Amino acid sequence: MSTSTTVPESLSAAPTVTGSSWTRRIIQNFYVRRIAKAVFTIWVVSTIIFFLIRLLPGNPVEQYIARLIETQGMDYENARMQAAALFAIDLDAPMWKQYIDYLGNLMRGNLGVSITSPGTTVTSIIARFLPWTLFSVGTGLILSFTLGILLGLMMAYRREGLLDHTLTIFASVVSSVPNYLIGILLVVWLGVQWKVLPIAQMRGTMSPGVTPAFTFAFLYDALFHAFLPITTYVLTTVGTWMLSMKGSTVGTLGEDFVTVARARGLKDWRITTAYVGRNAALPLFTQLTIAIGFVVGGSFLIETIFQYQGIGYVLSAAIAQRDYPVMQGVFLVITVSVILANLMADFLYGWLDPRIKVG
Amino acid sequence: MNMIRDILNWLGTTLKLMTYNKAGFIGFLATCTILVICLIGPFFIPLDTRTKLDKIYQPPSTEHWFGTDHQGRDIFSQIVHGGKDVIYVAAVAAFLSTFIAVTFGTLSAFAGGAVDGFIMGLTDIILTIPQFPLLAVLAAFIKLDNLTFLGLFLGLLSWPALLRAVRSQALSLKERDFVEAARALDLGAGHIIFRELVPNMMTYIVISFTLALTAAVYTQVGLVLLGLVPVSSSNWGVMISLAWTQGAIFFRDAMWRIMMPILAIALFQLSVITMTRSLELAFNPRLRTMV
Numbered sequence: 001m002s003t004s005t006t007v008p009e010s011l012s013a014a015p016t017v018t019g020s021s022w023t024r025r026i027i028q029n030f031y032v033r034r035i036a037k038a039v040f041t042i043w044v045v046s047t048i049i050f051f052l053i054r055l056l057p058g059n060p061v062e063q064y065i066a067r068l069i070e071t072q073g074m075d076y077e078n079a080r081m082q083a084a085a086l087f088a089i090d091l092d093a094p095m096w097k098q099y100i101d102y103l104g105n106l107m108r109g110n111l112g113v114s115i116t117s118p119g120t121t122v123t124s125i126i127a128r129f130l131p132w133t134l135f136s137v138g139t140g141l142i143l144s145f146t147l148g149i150l151l152g153l154m155m156a157y158r159r160e161g162l163l164d165h166t167l168t169i170f171a172s173v174v175s176s177v178p179n180y181l182i183g184i185l186l187v188v189w190l191g192v193q194w195k196v197l198p199i200a201q202m203r204g205t206m207s208p209g210v211t212p213a214f215t216f217a218f219l220y221d222a223l224f225h226a227f228l229p230i231t232t233y234v235l236t237t238v239g240t241w242m243l244s245m246k247g248s249t250v251g252t253l254g255e256d257f258v259t260v261a262r263a264r265g266l267k268d269w270r271i272t273t274a275y276v277g278r279n280a281a282l283p284l285f286t287q288l289t290i291a292i293g294f295v296v297g298g299s300f301l302i303e304t305i306f307q308y309q310g311i312g313y314v315l316s317a318a319i320a321q322r323d324y325p326v327m328q329g330v331f332l333v334i335t336v337s338v339i340l341a342n343l344m345a346d347f348l349y350g351w352l353d354p355r356i357k358v359g
Numbered sequence: 360m361n362m363i364r365d366i367l368n369w370l371g372t373t374l375k376l377m378t379y380n381k382a383g384f385i386g387f388l389a390t391c392t393i394l395v396i397c398l399i400g401p402f403f404i405p406l407d408t409r410t411k412l413d414k415i416y417q418p419p420s421t422e423h424w425f426g427t428d429h430q431g432r433d434i435f436s437q438i439v440h441g442g443k444d445v446i447y448v449a450a451v452a453a454f455l456s457t458f459i460a461v462t463f464g465t466l467s468a469f470a471g472g473a474v475d476g477f478i479m480g481l482t483d484i485i486l487t488i489p490q491f492p493l494l495a496v497l498a499a500f501i502k503l504d505n506l507t508f509l510g511l512f513l514g515l516l517s518w519p520a521l522l523r524a525v526r527s528q529a530l531s532l533k534e535r536d537f538v539e540a541a542r543a544l545d546l547g548a549g550h551i552i553f554r555e556l557v558p559n560m561m562t563y564i565v566i567s568f569t570l571a572l573t574a575a576v577y578t579q580v581g582l583v584l585l586g587l588v589p590v591s592s593s594n595w596g597v598m599i600s601l602a603w604t605q606g607a608i609f610f611r612d613a614m615w616r617i618m619m620p621i622l623a624i625a626l627f628q629l630s631v632i633t634m635t636r637s638l639e640l641a642f643n644p645r646l647r648t649m650v
Contacts, residue, residue: 173629192610297489312492315492334492
């Protein structure tokens, strides 16, 4: 982990790396730098977590030991041993050794054992609940991004019309109201006041008796249960995409290459998609990276509201019960998925716009 | 005497500029109204704490403007009293995060080199860590029972996006002719920063502040909903949280109790965000010289 990974921008501005040309090429490679940054970020986050669990005064390990002695009448040695097993930490080792062991455990996927449901490893909890969050958040983001780009494009072509004004008002309202409040509003209005949706049956991730399989029935059931979370993600993010896409498209429409494409007599549809749309959507990818973090981060309130058992639901339950091993594991996994999603968005951006790979 | 006239002049110009964007001006008026109701209202409207069993869950009427809750208490008085804590915490958070973002964003842009690399590296890392879960996990470790402390805590973690925006703004200003001219005239760093740069960045700073304000309301109410902030007094977030945990949202008659705090928060966020359109005009130094 060299220090150069923290300062990729300065490297590109002033290439200070000396050495043979191929090592320099690797260090300055777009993909290598992005991956190094992602790894570095994951390391920083795990270190923060270690600090919280082990070093803060009154940290959870000490609290847990004290609780065992108090409530179960254990002696200090036994309580300490049980705590060490739960957190997968050797409490007798010096602090630096504990830190190295902790990092080693993380790499092997050993995140400790849950306090509230003894015997269940944190890794197995994550494996069981994470796919549902990835499914609902991923579907929601892709839907809202596509929809936002299409609507934004439409707004830019018909600007100052009735459609543009209506959609602008809609977009500013939905993007300024907190997403969990929109979630509660969906429950209150669709479920309770108007009784359009059977919200009680829509809770959870699957109906009883349905097993995951590549069948139409399973897919339908999964979408049925994820409908409200996905609707919330789409409603609360689509406004931002629409407004940015509109602004970006209006800017692109004035560019010379669009005028030239028109002069060449290209079909309108081709100009809209290949010339205007592609270029106008580019800046939105940078925003997508920020949105991923925000939506995944906010998902744990949304999942709690709809009782959708994804990783966020587990996190809020773990926080409520102060189940620290689950809390640290789930938080780490959420962070890592956001970092990986950012990495993917960066690569996608690099592929769509080759200019940034050089810069 | 002259000073008072100058201030009045400045205010007049500002207000005139703000009316150029109608939506923004409406947002500004709405924000002012909410602030007045929440900050001055409590002195005139007493908080209704008396349980009245014969008046449970009444719809809005002339006596109870927003209806009554599960104990027959007036919801309007709770809304009036429930705003000041939310706004106070948000303001503390917004001040801190704007301060960090503006100071270090400008520093990063002007120092360049290793300082810039370090600040931006750190910003990038904090930006990728999902903030809300981080705050929630931290709140499970740290007791957040003091409003000022809660505000500082929120502000301490919400500056990265603003810092990046401020830095890019400062980078572009740095190369402008008028800065170059000031430098050539040897006017000194203090003059360049406070007379040339800050007025030009004022729009950015003010908008950053309002956006930080709404972000802080978002996280604050979210933490309250999760039960992580043990605030005793009633505020909008606590009202929703109580209605939520007591299952009132599944009860048809309880609609006013759950809708009013939601509307209050939504309206506040919407007004503040819409207001930025007018602030953009009011703090733009170019427009100011034109009037």
